[in-house]
Amino acid sequence: MLKILIPTLLLIPSAWFVPAKWLWSSSLAHSFLIVLMSLPLLKDTSFSQWTMLSSYLGVDSFSAPLLVLTCWMLPLMILASQNHMSYEPVTRQRIYITLLTSLQFFLILAFGATELIMFYVMFEATLIPTLMIITRWGSQKERLNAGTYFLMYTLLASLPLLVTLLKIQATSGTLSLLLTPYSATTPIISFADKLWWLGCMLAFFVKLPLYGVHLWLPKAHVEAPVAGSMILAAVLLKLGGYGMIRMTCLLEPMTPQMSYPFIILALWGTIMTGLICLRQTDLKLLIAYSSVSHMGLVAGGILTQSVWGFSGALALMIAHGLTSSALFCLANTIYERTHTRTMILTRGMQVMFPLMTLWWFISSLANLAFPPFPNLMGELLLITALFKWSWWTLLLTGAATLITAGYSLYMFVLTQRGPAPLHTTNLEPSHTREHLLIFLHLMPLIMLIFKPELILAPIL
Numbered sequence: 001m002l003k004i005l006i007p008t009l010l011l012i013p014s015a016w017f018v019p020a021k022w023l024w025s026s027s028l029a030h031s032f033l034i035v036l037m038s039l040p041l042l043k044d045t046s047f048s049q050w051t052m053l054s055s056y057l058g059v060d061s062f063s064a065p066l067l068v069l070t071c072w073m074l075p076l077m078i079l080a081s082q083n084h085m086s087y088e089p090v091t092r093q094r095i096y097i098t099l100l101t102s103l104q105f106f107l108i109l110a111f112g113a114t115e116l117i118m119f120y121v122m123f124e125a126t127l128i129p130t131l132m133i134i135t136r137w138g139s140q141k142e143r144l145n146a147g148t149y150f151l152m153y154t155l156l157a158s159l160p161l162l163v164t165l166l167k168i169q170a171t172s173g174t175l176s177l178l179l180t181p182y183s184a185t186t187p188i189i190s191f192a193d194k195l196w197w198l199g200c201m202l203a204f205f206v207k208l209p210l211y212g213v214h215l216w217l218p219k220a221h222v223e224a225p226v227a228g229s230m231i232l233a234a235v236l237l238k239l240g241g242y243g244m245i246r247m248t249c250l251l252e253p254m255t256p257q258m259s260y261p262f263i264i265l266a267l268w269g270t271i272m273t274g275l276i277c278l279r280q281t282d283l284k285l286l287i288a289y290s291s292v293s294h295m296g297l298v299a300g301g302i303l304t305q306s307v308w309g310f311s312g313a314l315a316l317m318i319a320h321g322l323t324s325s326a327l328f329c330l331a332n333t334i335y336e337r338t339h340t341r342t343m344i345l346t347r348g349m350q351v352m353f354p355l356m357t358l359w360w361f362i363s364s365l366a367n368l369a370f371p372p373f374p375n376l377m378g379e380l381l382l383i384t385a386l387f388k389w390s391w392w393t394l395l396l397t398g399a400a401t402l403i404t405a406g407y408s409l410y411m412f413v414l415t416q417r418g419p420a421p422l423h424t425t426n427l428e429p430s431h432t433r434e435h436l437l438i439f440l441h442l443m444p445l446i447m448l449i450f451k452p453e454l455i456l457a458p459i460l
Contacts, residue, residue: 001057001112004041004071007034008105015097020090024082027097031075038071042454050114050178057112058178062245062310065318065455066238070107072444073234073325074100077227079437080329083336084225096137100227103129107235111242116165116175119246120158123203123239127154130228130236138223146219153216157206160199167196168250180250197251197258204247207240208295210262211269221288222341226332229284233291233328234321241295241317244302245310252305259303263389266303267396270296274403278410283334283341286411287327290367293404294320297397301382304389311456312381318455319374319445323366326441330360333434334415337427343411348420353430357416359438366445368408369401374448374455 011030018026041052041064050058059067077100085093103126110122127150135147169175172183206213217237221229248255273293280286298316301309333356334346350357369375379401386393448455 001052001054001059001108003037004034004067004108005105007037008101008108011101012098015094015101020093023090023093023097024078028075028078031071031078035068035071035075038068041067053114056115056118057109058114059112062242062314063111065314066235066242067108067111069238069318069321070104070111070235073231073321074104076325076329076437076440077230079433079440080230080332081225081227082433083431096133096227099129099133100231103133103231107239110239114177116168116177116180116246119243120162120165123207123243124154124158126236126239127151130232133228134220134224137225137228139225140223142219143223146216146223149216150220153206153213154203157213158203161203164196164200177246194258197255200247200251201244201262204240204243205262205299207243208237208299209240209292210266210299211272211292211296212265214269214273214292217292218285218288221291221328222282222284226328229288229328229332230325233287233324237291237295238317238321241298241302241313244299245313248302248305255303255305259305263300263303263386263393266296266299267386267393267400269293270300270400271396271403274400274407277407278403280407281342281344283331283343283346283411283415284328285341286343286407287324287331290327290404290407291320291324293400294324297379297382297400300393301385304385306385306388308381308388309385312378312385314378315374315452315455316378316382319366319378319448322441322445323363323373323375326359326363326438327367329434329437329441330356330363333430338424343414345421346415346424347418348416348424350416351420352424352427355435356430356438359435359442360412360416362442363438364408364412366442368405372449373445374452377452377456 007030011027014030015023015027041059050060052059078097081096085096106122106125110119110126113119113122131147131151134150135143138146165175172180174180174183209217221232224232270293273289273296277286277289277293280289294316298313301313331341334349335341338346340346366373366375369379383397386397
């Protein structure tokens with residue numbers, strides 16, 4: 001783990017002391033080297049095996065794909081931010097890269113932690129750089145309002161988690177992920193025990209986010225710069241799913257009883273947010289609400305407490321992270337040229353940017369879980385796990401997948417087809433940097449088709 005953590009830390013002084021003309025290129029090369037050093041984490045992980053284990057850090061089959069995804073996103077965020085950050089003073093550019101690097105550092109420690117208190121601290125620490133990125137580099141004046149929503153939702157929901165972790169420490173004597181699955185579980189005796197379960201899971205429901213506590217996410221996505229939207233969609237939402245996977249094994253006697261209303265709420269949320277997407281006019285809002293829809297399916301699969309549910313949740317989290325981040329990058333390429341996110345004002349892009357339309361088409365197909373993308377694999381595993389839990393869920397999941405296909409195709413057709421408005425006939429051509437950025441999102445997605453066991457280790 002140190003071979004990833006130390007180069008990540010060293011990227012901060014590198015960003016401050018390198019000459020201004022080499023700032024972005026050196027940061028990009030440095031972050032790609034970190035990616036190369038993180039790839040061996042995917043080797044030799046199985047359902048019950050921890051590797052690279054130390055006193056506080058370790059990697060297993062759940063954390064390894066998320067760790068590699070975290071490292072993979074940093075060079076992509078640097079690539080995506082290079083154009084709109086070039087107008088900023090050099091000092092602010094250095095601060096921006098420092099914030100992105102510190103965010104990666106906290107996420108690596110969160111996914112690699114073997115102590116639950118350390119996971120909690122890093123879970124909360126990711127709030128600081130994300131909040132600064134949204135409120136300082138957001139595109140509109142509502143960014144302060146979005147930052148307030150993000151801060152209050154996350155902080156208020158995570159305080160009960162701290163209390164319950166301290167109670168687990170007092171009850172079982174340890175918070176180590178290596179020991180807690182084998183410690184004595186707490187039976188359901190009173191109403192307070194059920195509140196204890198809810199307090200433990202509420203922070204992850206908000207972070208995921210579950211429908212009903214999701215209102216911070218669209219605001220944060222819309223107001224954040226492209227790098228903020230990318231890291232939110234690709235990695236920060238996955239902290240909620242990862243935390244649920246880790247915590248439900250500690251709450252095992254209570255989960256079958258307590259999970260019923262939340263599975264129903266999650267599946268109902270996938271339908272409701274899908275219907276919201278069908279009537280959206282704002283491109284970034286549509287992509288943000290689609291994330292809520294997909295994460296509802298992940299939450300339902302995790303709460304079924306089955307191996308298929310865990311494995312499908314992990315596969316869909318990885319696939320959705322790459323797909324949603326690619327869609328935000330594509331939306332940003334349109335926004336940088338037209339300076340609007342209203343889809344009706346950005347139609348007809350196929351005539352002007354035919355290669356970019358190909359990237360839009362592939363990303364839209366991945367978003368609607370078209371075969372053979374890993375998104376389909378994750379959704380099928382989750383739908384199967386939910387069907388095993390109750391066959392009535394087939395109605396909700398079937399409707400959700402149908403609506404997902406509808407709004408994904410609606411987004412593609414409305415932005416790419418039709419006559420181009422007069423104000424879009426003289427736009428700047430697409431750059432090699434943008435095509436490389438989308439290629440680096442979709443290339444691992446396509447490669448996972450040929451080696452799905454990298455993200456399906458729990459089931460194999």
